[in-house]
Amino acid sequence: xxxxxxxxxxxxxxxxxxxxxxxxxxxxxxxxxxxxxxxxxxxxxxxxxxxxxxxxxxxxxxxxxxxxxxxxxxxxxxxxxxxxxxxxxxxxxxxxxxxxxxxxxxxxxxxx
Amino acid sequence: xxxxxxxxxxxxxxxxxxxxxxxxxxxxxxxxxxxxxxxxxxxxxxxxxxxxxxxxxxxxxxxxxxxxxxxxxxxxxxxxxxxxxxxxxxxxxxxxxxxxxxxxxxxxxxxxx
Numbered sequence: 001x002x003x004x005x006x007x008x009x010x011x012x013x014x015x016x017x018x019x020x021x022x023x024x025x026x027x028x029x030x031x032x033x034x035x036x037x038x039x040x041x042x043x044x045x046x047x048x049x050x051x052x053x054x055x056x057x058x059x060x061x062x063x064x065x066x067x068x069x070x071x072x073x074x075x076x077x078x079x080x081x082x083x084x085x086x087x088x089x090x091x092x093x094x095x096x097x098x099x100x101x102x103x104x105x106x107x108x109x110x111x112x
Numbered sequence: 113x114x115x116x117x118x119x120x121x122x123x124x125x126x127x128x129x130x131x132x133x134x135x136x137x138x139x140x141x142x143x144x145x146x147x148x149x150x151x152x153x154x155x156x157x158x159x160x161x162x163x164x165x166x167x168x169x170x171x172x173x174x175x176x177x178x179x180x181x182x183x184x185x186x187x188x189x190x191x192x193x194x195x196x197x198x199x200x201x202x203x204x205x206x207x208x209x210x211x212x213x214x215x216x217x218x219x220x221x222x223x224x225x
Binding site: 044091105 | 214
């Protein structure tokens with residue numbers, strides 16, 4: 001199973017763009033990259049998923065280089081409400097759905 | 113939000129007693145999961161189910177059992193609770209399609225004294 005490495009914490013200010021990078025050196029050919037967001041006292045919430053290049057939705061963008069050994073979650077113009085823990089996951093799409101490994105995540109603190 | 117409820121939301125129990133946590137969904141999703149979350153460990157998968165009566169172990173399954181007799185319900189049982197099982201437990205569901213998008217419940221805070 002591919003393991004991921006993320007920074008433990010990041011600080012930012014309102015209005016800035018935040019980029020959180022995740023390293024997954026042993027990602028397999030069939031693995032997808034998925035990001036979740038978790039607020040205190042709540043369950044995680046799916047943000048975005050991708051396989052290669054760039055994916056964008058109304059919340060974030062996900063950049064994946066050609067070698068797929070890392071990925072970057074980009075949050076445009078963050079606000080105080082984006083303060084949360086962000087998890088990067090790597091796993092085989094359509095494969096064993098039980099083998100998700102969340103890791104410890106990146107705690108993002110957005111300051112006014 | 114996906115229709116997932118967990119009960120109870122909070123529970124305090126004594127070491128050695130059995131405990132059952134319930135996860136209920138109204139989405140008719142095939143997959144259901146139980147995670148625990150502890151400071152410094154992130155979320156760790158305990159057990160999951162890929163259909164009625166079909167379950168499998170996750171990363172930290174020792175001391176836990178699960179059952180799924182109906183699509184909508186997934187039960188997590190601690191046969192004999194220990195203090196190391198004090199944690200926040202999350203249930204999640206997914207339809208198992210071309211996505212790792214899981215929907216999480218509100219969590220159950222369990223304290224074993």
